[in-house]
Amino acid sequence: MSKSLLELTPVEAVACCAPVTREPLSAEAAERIVPLVKAIADPVRLRLLSLVASHADGEACVCDLNDAFDLSQPTISHHLKLLHQAGLLDREKRGVWVYYRINTAALGDLAGLLGGVTA
Amino acid sequence: MSKSLLELTPVEAVACCAPVTREPLSAEAAERIVPLVKAIADPVRLRLLSLVASHADGEACVCDLNDAFDLSQPTISHHLKLLHQAGLLDREKRGVWVYYRINTAALGDLAGLLGGVTA
DNA sequence: TCGTCACATCGACATCCATCTATGTCCGGA
DNA sequence: TCCGGACATAGATGGATGTCGATGTGACGA
Numbered sequence: 001m002s003k004s005l006l007e008l009t010p011v012e013a014v015a016c017c018a019p020v021t022r023e024p025l026s027a028e029a030a031e032r033i034v035p036l037v038k039a040i041a042d043p044v045r046l047r048l049l050s051l052v053a054s055h056a057d058g059e060a061c062v063c064d065l066n067d068a069f070d071l072s073q074p075t076i077s078h079h080l081k082l083l084h085q086a087g088l089l090d091r092e093k094r095g096v097w098v099y100y101r102i103n104t105a106a107l108g109d110l111a112g113l114l115g116g117v118t119a
Numbered sequence: 120m121s122k123s124l125l126e127l128t129p130v131e132a133v134a135c136c137a138p139v140t141r142e143p144l145s146a147e148a149a150e151r152i153v154p155l156v157k158a159i160a161d162p163v164r165l166r167l168l169s170l171v172a173s174h175a176d177g178e179a180c181v182c183d184l185n186d187a188f189d190l191s192q193p194t195i196s197h198h199l200k201l202l203h204q205a206g207l208l209d210r211e212k213r214g215v216w217v218y219y220r221i222n223t224a225a226l227g228d229l230a231g232l233l234g235g236v237t238a
Numbered sequence: 239t240c241g242t243c244a245c246a247t248c249g250a251c252a253t254c255c256a257t258c259t260a261t262g263t264c265c266g267g268a
Numbered sequence: 269t270c271c272g273g274a275c276a277t278a279g280a281t282g283g284a285t286g287t288c289g290a291t292g293t294g295a296c297g298a
Contacts, residue, residue, distance in 0.1 A: 021226065024187075025169035030162035040233075041160035042286080043149035050144035062245065068143075075287055077246055096244050096295055107140065107233050114159075114230040161256080181275065194257055196276055215265055215274055 019113055036110055039086035044069065045079045049088060052102050059092075059101040138232055155229055158205035163188065164198045168207060171221050178211075178220040 025033075040046055051068060052060045066076050080100060083089040090101045144152070159165055170187060171179045185195050199219060202208040209220045 020165065020169045021172035021221070021223070023169075023173050025166045027162065027166065030165045030169075033165060034160060034162045037156060037160040037165070041153060041156040043146065043153045044286085046139065046149045046153060046156070047144045047146065050139045050142070050149075053140035054142050066245095071286095072288060073245075074247080074289080078286080081246080093245090093294095098245065102140070104140070111230040111233040114226050114233070163256085185275095190256095191258060192275075193259085193277080197256080200276080212264095212275090217275065 033113065036086055036088075036106075039082055039088055040110075042079070044071065044076075045083055048076070048079055049083060049102065049107075052089060052100050053104075053107075059099045061097050061099055063097065065100075152232065155205055155207075155225075158201055158207055159229075161198070163190065163195075164202055167195070167198055168202060168221065168226075171208060171219050172223075172226075178218045180216050180218055182216065184219075 040049060047068070048065060051065060052058075055064075062076070062080065065080070066073050069076060080089065080091075084091050084100070086106075088103055088106050090103055092099050092101065159168060166187070167184060170184060171177075174183075181195070181199065184199070185192050188195060199208065199210075203210050203219070205225075207222055207225050209222055211218050211220065
């Protein structure tokens with residue numbers, strides 16, 4: 001059987017929705033979308049996302065990401081966890097290092113949801 | 120002369136930026152974009168935006184919006200103010216009533232910023 | 239087996255934010 | 269001129285969130 005709504009990442013729960021400008025959003029739909037928006041509503045997370053997305057090979061090691069900020073390693077780890085839980089970043093451990101890769105479809109769904117008219 | 124950066128609404132400050140996935144976002148660019156994302160990172164504001172956008176004539180009276188939520192009038196007023204300050208909603212007072220209209224270009228800019236690849 | 243490196247988790251703390259009640263302002267009607 | 273309705277503002281408060289230092293975990297090399 002398919003996963004229940006509560007088991008879905010925010011990204012998976014959003015992929016089905018009509019654009020915001022088409023019809024009034026139900027309270028339930030809004031609650032499903034918001035976690036995804038909140039995930040990118042932070043300057044550090046936005047830059048992390050951008051860094052991973054624009055990185056060579058489409059993936060980035062945590063060690064590279066840490067160096068790009070004047071923040072402690074646990075803080076970066078915390079933000080990466082949020083982005084991963086939202087479904088925007090995929091996580092893969094290889095040896096001692098952890099690589100994050102962007103989920104392009106997720107960003108696309110979100111963009112379509114907002115743009116709506118032009119989609 | 121053109122307005123200084125600090126006088127711009129978040130929407131105006133964002134319209135020029137390259138998509139998030141194209142190149143690493145600078146700290147300054149991220150700080151400009153985030154207020155716009157935060158403006159829609161709330162279920163009530165997301166629904167308000169959707170209500171106004173999908174309303175007949177493309178505009179909605181505050182009195183209509185109040186009725187759609189189980190929240191106090193000042194709370195709705197507060198959220199509308201944030202959306203207006205972000206540049207996502209235009210405000211017009213006609214007589215006793217206040218009408219809000221959506222800034223479609225703003226949502227489009229934001230969507231393009233996120234989508235990037237498909238823009 | 240031990241030490242070290244890469245990353246995650248924990249617990250604490252300060253700040254931010256959504257919401258409320260109370261009050262202010264502006265407009266139109268009586 | 270006064271009253272009431274529509275909306276905004278002010279101040280207070282509880283909960284969410286970003287950050288930190290300390291610590292845990294798991295993999296690799298000596």
